[in-house]
Amino acid sequence: MRSSTILATEGLSRRFPRVTALDRLTVTVGPGVTGLVGANGAGKSTLIKILLGLLEPSAGTAQVLGMDIATQAPEIRRAVGYMPEHDCLPPDVSATEFVVHMAQMSGLPRTAARERAADTLRHVGLHEERYRSIGGYSTGMKQRVKLAQALVHDPRLVFLDEPTNGLDPQGRDEMLALIRRIGAEFGISVLVTSHLLGELERVCDHVIVVDGGRLLRSSSISEFTEATQTVTVEVEEGETVLAARLRELGESVVPHGRLLAVQVRGDETYDAVRDAVCDLDLSLIRLEQGRRRIEDVFRDSAAEPRRADDDMATTGRGPA
Amino acid sequence: MSTGVIHDIGYRRYEGARLGRRHAFTALVVHSLRGAFGLGRTARSKIVPFLLVIVMLLPAVVAIAVMALAQQRSIGYSNYVTLMQPVVMIFLAAQSPYLVAPDLRFRVLPLYLSRPVTVPDYVGAKVVAMIAAVLLLIATPITVTFVGELLVNMPGPPRTGEYLGALATSVIYAVLLAALSLAIASFTPRRGLGVASVIAFYLLASGVSTVLAGVFASLTDRATAGWMLLINPFFLVDAVQVWLFGSEPAAPFPYPGGAGGPVALLGVLGWVALGLLALAARYRKAASA
Known part of the structure; x- marks a missing residue:
């Protein structure tokens, strides 16, 4: 208020x-x-x-x-x-x-x-x-x-x-x-x-x-950038498979080019990322605390209806 | 503060007076009136209006000279405007678009309307400014001539009645010509086109009027010829002057008698109403764009 x-x-x-x-x-x-x-x-x-x-x-x-x-x-x-x-x-x-x-x-x-x-x-x-x-x-x-x-x-x-x-x-x-x-x-x-x-x-x-x-x-702005903590995951290759696996584990994942932004629900999110990378035998390059930018919020709402069909589009800066 | 140092005092709130719409209206009238004579604008935009003011004053100067040197009255007060109608037309065509076109073309209008100024305020201020501009243009030489007549001390009483009638008629001229010219000019945001439209309207009106009046006069139908004269806005107002103040008609043929005077006055009122309605419609549309 x-x-x-x-x-x-x-x-x-x-x-x-x-x-x-x-x-x-x-x-x-x-x-x-x-x-x-x-x-x-x-x-x-x-x-x-x-x-x-x-x-x-x-x-x-x-x-x-x-x-x-x-x-x-x-x-x-x-x-x-x-x-x-x-x-x-x-x-x-x-x-x-x-x-x-x-x-x-x-x-x-x-x-x-x-x-x-x-x-x-x-x-x-x-x-x-x-x-x-x-x-x-x-x-x-x-x-x-x-x-x-x-x-x-x-x-x-x-x-x-x-x-x-x-x-x-x-x-x-x-x-x-x-x-x-x-x-x-x-x-x-x-x-x-x-x-x-x-x-x-x-x-x-x-x-x-x-x-x-x-x-x-x-x-x-603080709600935009703080309340929605994410972790950025970068792997050498296979980010598509990783994203699919993480979603199976119940995480919400937004692809940003070769990077994946994973919403942090708690400590279990970090475990899920670690386990998924290990299971799929991928090379992890980066695991970084990410602050979501307001662009992401807009991207989310724009991409939401299409999320089911494995939409990897990264250009969605909002609906035209 | 004699040290000569400039201090950045930061942002200061404005605690002073905030005047109402009437203040904004008056300021807009003054701003537009000054603009009509090129004041507060570039040096180049002063040339035309001041040249026209000087040309309008020339007959007055000549009249005073004739009165002083030859003790003769040359130009009357009642027919001054009809005599100078081409000059007045050029002034209307050259200056009325300036009052309305730039704000439309450069889209300044939303800045006025996002302030306490309303559409009727804006249009009203423009009309009042144009009326004042035309009145200054035509009443000044008439008044100069009258002052000259008083100073020269002509034989016989001064023509005070004719002067006062002409002055009252100047107001009618100013209202009619301002309403018509602004209405025409407001329909195009381009000033050049506005100038052409206004001059075309007056030339067409006076041309058609002269031709038709001439045709009927040659058919010896002088009554119809008199009515045809009233197509010209200048003769329309002159017919009102003849009816109201009993002045000498300025047109080549007599105006229609009987109902002619009242009809001419109705014609003036009709034109003014039409001009104001057109302006209101134009700006209602422009304001919502």
Whole structure:
């Protein structure tokens, strides 16, 4: 149980004429940085738009910062910030002018808007270039301006929709560090979406996995990475046979290429691995404590229906 | 803090005032109005609006000079706008797309709508800004001329009545032209296409009106010719002015008498309503995209 709730949805659905973007989603988000993970088209952006009151849900209810989306949308929009996934910057104004204008649109008086814009642009790492027209900016700089306009009015919660999209590895690292700072240092709760699971692991306190508009899993990062202990087994050859034998012994095994991740039920798991390797006369190369990464959770849920038919696919980073 | 050292003071919360929607509305009106004259934009975007403002002022300067030197009244107040309608058309075509197109094209609209600003707030602010821009463009030269007339101290009483009528009519012009131009411009996110659409609309309206009026006049059907004039939005407003303030008609033929005045006023209201409805429909669609 979380001490306070930042947002909560109850049976939230959104059906478009040809596709169901959200399907009875019930989820709770607490303070800190929360990752919303799912493949493209999983319903992440739809959820954010509904929470902002830009889109009406077909069914269900939701509260943001304790306010109901159906009746208090203006109050919600005053207290949150939104960084869209798509480009949203006019090219012929400077970052400073644009962010000042957006601060005023959030209700800040002009002088306060100027001060906050300068502060916020500094925090996101835009310095002298903020006086130049946005049209000449790199993707990384544009993402920073988009982030700045979402933070300029000092919201209590920000929705960041795919903030690392289109960034090179270094820009991605910097953006993730910035997101971590927003949650930890600025004290602003963050809901950040990504279709890349690995990157959220580094900055989130809590991760929600959605697929096809439905909730797959919602838990804290520590639950993701600690509660599900695994042991990684590497043998010279014959990992297929080994996996089959271990499953016979009642262990759950997930193949990762030539490696097998075996879920640890207790000491008996280690014995089972040892005995199986001996019985099959295989050469054991490695037996290592593995921490499951959140990718594995997603892989599990995606692979689950197919597990029976000896599916050794290792590329399953989630359903497309 | 005279040491000149920059301290990173870290993130500071904002504890100051958070004003309501009205503040955002006013700020958006001011921002858009400035933008309509190229203020706060690149130097290049100031050229066209300022050139047009200067051209609009030229007849006023000439009129004052004629009054000062020859003690004669040349240009009237009531027909100033119809006389300058090509310049006004260019201003509408060149500047109205700027107010609406970039936010659609560069998808800035969601940033407004994720704030306390609503769709009616946004559209309303744009319309008010455009009305103010057109009003500044056409009322300034009329007022300059009137101030000139007062300063020159012409023989006879000053034409205060005609001036005030023209000023009131300027408001009608501004509302009609702003609603129509913005509605047309909002239908394309591309500014170039918006410019072409707006100018095409006014040229077509005035062209069709002139041709039809000319045809009926040559058939000696001057009553129908008068009605045809009202196809041109500029003459439509002028017909209202003639009816309300008894000014001299600016068109080549007399406007229809009798029901003509009220019908022209209804026509103005109809066009404005149509423009606003089109804008509302356009932005309802854009907001949910």
